[in-house]
Amino acid sequence: MINHVTIEEKVQETPTVFSMYFRWEMKVMPGQFVMVWVPGFSEVPMSLSSTGERKCLTVKVYGETTARLAALNTGDRIYLRGPYGKPFTPTEGKKLLIGGGSGMASMRPLIDDRATGIIASRNADELLFADHFKEGQAICVTEDGSRGMKGLAPDALDKLNLKEFDAIYVCGPERMMYAIFQKLKGKDLNVEFSLERSMKCGIGLCDSCSIDGFQVCRDGPTFHIKALEGSMEFGKTKLLSSGKRVYF
């Protein structure tokens, strides 16, 4: 069923990322996604960046639908169906959130006093939600060195004792996630990755989101690190919405 919601507030988070707040009574768990539609444009999958009574979508423009969303203002409607997919497994313990680019958006609902963040971006202006962490618990990593460590998200892992964390959550560009996977696999850590694939139905019918025989919309989008060991596709290849296979 498609629901419509009205944008209550729009916030520019970084030069290329904005958030839209709205009321929606549906129960959504962190890590689940919704299919977002605006008339005249294709649906796109997005995880919510706030899952309370007041919900939020945090959007980076990367195609026609997201460009249309960027042009909307408070009072305008957007259309949603869902929520779909498997949420992040919650923990009461210490957690590490690793977000690259706009990846921290889907993990923002997990940020609390027990959360440490590795927030990575090209430059200081594009760091997303770094200031939502408790003071001293955000490690910023920028490619140009304009804030925090100079480098990439996986470089920051060496600064931490990862065994301290009850859960590690990762979301961002797949090349970043795959580099983190390579560093953490086989280490008996509790790690979950949020994967992105082309989605059409969102409910396990069309197979556009398949990865190694799994369907990201139904079996994911969150996957435990053990489920990705032996994957022939994670970090290597994906299908575009046209059906063409491309390599990362």
Ligand code: FES
């Ligand atoms: S989006 Fe159709 S099967 Fe996943």
